[in-house]
Every structure is written in structure tokens, then in C-alpha cells.
Amino acid sequence: MQDAHIDEREGRVTTQQSPADQAAPFVPDPQRWKILSVLLVAIFMSLVGVSIVNVAVPSIQTGLGASDSDVQWVLSGYALTFGVVLVAAGRAGDLLGRGGIFVIGIALFTLASIAAGLAPDAFWLNGARFVQGVASGLINPQGVGMIQQYFRGPERARAFGWFGTVVGVAVGVGPVIGGLLIGAGGPEIGWRLTFLVNVPVGILCLALALKWFPRPLLRRPATAADAPAVGVWRSLDPVGSLLLGLAVLATMLPFVEGGSSPWYWLTLPTGAVLAWFWVRWERHHRDSGRSPMVDLQIFAIPSFTRGTVIAMLYFLGMTSIWVLVALYFQFGHDRSALQAALVGLPAALTAAVASNWAGKRVVTHGHRVVVGGLATALVGLVSSIGVVLLADSGVVSEWWLLATLVFVGAAQGSVISPNQTLALAEVPLAYAGSSGAVMQTGQRIGTSVGIAVITSVAFAALGASGSWSTAMVTALALISVVIVVALAFAMKDGRSRA
Secondary structure: OOEEEEEOOOOEEEEEOOHHHHOOOOOOOOOHHHHHHHHHHHHHHHHHHHHHHHHOHHHHHHHHOOOHHHHHHHHHHHHHHHHHHHHHHHHHHHHHOHHHHHHHHHHHHHHHHHHHHOOOOHHHHHHHHHHHHHHHHHHHHHHHHHHHHHOOHHHHHHHHHHHHHHHHHHHHHHHHHHHHHHHHHHHHHHHHHHHHOHHHHHHHHHHHHHHHOOOOOOOOOOOHHHOOOOOOOHHHOHHHHHHHHHHHHHHHHHHHHOOOOHHHHHHHHHHHHHHHHHHHHHHHHHHOOOOOOOOHHHHHOHHHHHHHHHHHHHHHHHOOHHHHHHHHHHHHOOOOHHHHHHOOHHHHHHHHHHHHHHHHHHHHHOOHHHHHHHHHHHHHHHHHHHHHHHHHOOOOOHHHHHHHHHHHHHHHHHHHHHHHHHHHOOOOHHHHHHHHHHHHHHHHHHHHHHHHHHHHHHHHHHHHHOOHHHHHHHHHHHHHHHHHHHHHHHHHHHHHHO
16 A cells, blocks of 8 residues: 655655555545545534634623633533543544544534534533534544545645645634624524534535445454454453543643632643553553554654644644734723634635645655744744734734734644644554544643643733733743744754654
8 A cells, every 4th residue: 555654864755665555556536535525524614613612602601691610611621522532533433434433423513513502501502512522523533534544645745735724714714703693693692603503514514425435434444453353342442542531631621620720730640640551551452462542653653753742832832822812802902702803814814825835845845844834933923922012002003913923824734734744644544543633632732731821821911910912922922932842843853854
């Protein structure tokens, strides 16, 4: 089977065939681009479902009489269940058939969106959000795994480029769509529309998946690596899934809920202990001749390990920017939620273009694309700090951030998908779903930790100075430090390849 790998001498993605694969050459599926379109529509829906809620919080409080704690769980409950099920869902797709798990995730997400849109109270809404998170955890690793499965070489890089384009557009337009729906429906109905808008998209995805995906949707892969004697169901490794899920939950919980009680921070050492037990179990499971949920040998692949660390650092720093921008515009300059959402739209469109551009060039330029993207992120951060300082002095308008944040959008397109392409290039196809889910779990943990820490620093600076400009500058400076670390890591990685 012809597959992409990294040329360590030149940092490029090339292709090779192992002796075993030469007997069964890769034959491109004629439906692969149609399959990709279904994957991208579904992932767009799940990502819009996250960002669209950010502007609906005040309306939810008004419409349901929800408390601050209720609203916090509307935002964080999704992230928790999403992160907890990612790796187990990725491995289930590897073993049972990615198309079937993907369809189950779409159906579950659509039903949960209906339940959320019709929720009579905050308890019901939070339950629906938990289910939405589980459904997204089923959808996303299958998307990454199916791109690995159906595409090779330059085509795979292009597919991941389109993947990044969709991510960039979804994150940017989600708040804008939310603001428009709330404006159209009012405080009582508008927030419900932010959930119900997923329903027609979900139905469309289901119809196209059932039409274009290969049959059967759930099928045991015909590879020796995925056919252990103990049986495919036992290979799902339920003990390992439970241990890792609890470890991720214990790690993320204090960062999404730590502000409500200091007791939540006690779960951090518990998470570390559970992670240790998980590693020990996975090794025991493999040494017993069984197929582990995550073969820890994938971390012996340098490109995968380095890419996972870079992704985690990037998400640790950059994902909190849009939270900060929304706070800065709404509370620092008394702008509406829709106006605050529009600030990110040019950056989202730039991310879409940059992702497609980078996806076509990562094959020939390798990690230099990622290094350039991280450098561009620093340009955007430093220039944004300059705009905030000048706006505080009355020299320029805060709306100049639309221009400086375009660099942030370009960085997003040049880092996320190219780094994912490079990191997964040498991972065996039998572990495509679970390895992609490991990367996504790292991203989710990085996002939760980053938003919690960086917004806490911003509010501490606000409390000390009473100025949103000072808070914004302090937070952006901290993000810049994180990106400098990521850039240094990526440059060291590039030198090791040379």
C-alpha cells in the first residue's frame, strides 16, 4: 500500500511501498471526494455547534432563567464529553468500520440538537449538550481516519487542506450565524435556533453518507493487525478506554470548572495517576498478544510525537484569542455580540484560504510551512498588542484589530492541517483513527488549559489595573510566549530532519 512518509533529509512528504504493501497496491476509491465532502459538512456542523453557543449565553440565561453555573456547564460540558470519548471512538472506528461509527455520531448529534433546541429547562439543555459532545467525539476521529484511509500522498495533503479550510470557516462564522439567529428570533426563540439549525445539516449528512459510503458501514477491517484471536470486540479494550477517559476527565475538569470551587484542582493528581495506570495497562494488553486501544509504539515515530506536541502548544496559546477579543470589544468598548463576532470573520476567511494553500505545499516544503505559520502568528500577536495600546491612547480605532488578526487566521491555516498531515504521515493505517484522536485529545486539553489560564491572567490584570487594554495586552503577551516555545520546538524539529 503506497503511503506518505517524511523524508528526514529534506523535510518533505514522499511516498514509499513496503514489501507487504506491494502485493496489495492502493487503489483510490472513485467516491473518495464525495466521501470527503460528507466528512467536511459534518465536521463543519459540529464545530459551528461549539462556537455558535458562545454568543447565545445571555439569551439562554434570559430564556431559561439559567444560573451562571448552568451556563458554564452549557459551554464546558460539551468540551468534557468530547475530549473523554475521542480516543476510544477513534479505535472503535479502526476496528469496526469508520463509516458506521461516523453515521452513528451524526445521528446522535442531530437528535441531541433537537433535544437542546426544545429544552424546557437548563438541566435538560445541559444533558443534551453532554450528548452532543459524545457525538462530536464519535465524528471527528473518523473524519481524520477516513482521510488517512481514502487518500495518499499529495491527495491526502489536499484533503487535509480542505479539512483545515472548513475548520477555519466554521470557527469564524459560528458566532456570526449565532448573532443573526438571535437577532431574528429574539431572546426567547433565537438561542433555540442556534441548536435547531444543526438539524437540516445533520439530515443532509446522513442521507449523503448512506448514499456514498461503502457497504457495509460497520465491518471488521481485513488486516492482520486488526484481527486478534481474542476477537474484535475484546480488542476495543474497554479497560483501557475507561482508564484513559477518566484520566482526560480528571485533567480537564479543573480547567473548565476550577473557578467555581478550589476542590476541583484535586482531580489533577488523580488524572496523572490514572494516566500512569493507563500506560501500564496498554503495555500489559499489548504484551498479552492483544490489540491495545492505543499502541504506544506510535510515540516512537518521531514525526507523530513532535507533531502532537506542536499541536498541543498551538492550541494552548491561540484558541483563547477569540474569547479575549469578544470580551475586549463587548466590555472594553461596549460593542454588541454580533459586532464582536464580526471581528473574527476576516481572520476565518484568511484561515480558509491559507489552509488550502498550505495543504498543497506541505508535500514539497514539509515542516517549513508550519514554522512559517507559527512565525506569522507572532506577527499577528505583536501587531495586535500595538493596536490595543494605540487604541487605548486614542491614536487608532480598535477596529484595526480586523487587519492584525488576519495574520492569526493565516497562521491557523498554515499550522493546524499541515502539522496534522506531517504528524500522521508515518502512522500505520490500522491506527489512523486512534492516533488522530490522540492528537485531538491533546488539542482539547491544550484548549481547556489555555483558555482557563490565559483568561484568568487577563482578569487578574483587569482587577489590578481596571483597564481592559492592559488585560488584553497582558494576555496577548502570554500567548506570544507560548507560541515562541512552539516555534522553537518546530525549528528544532526542522533541524533534526536536516
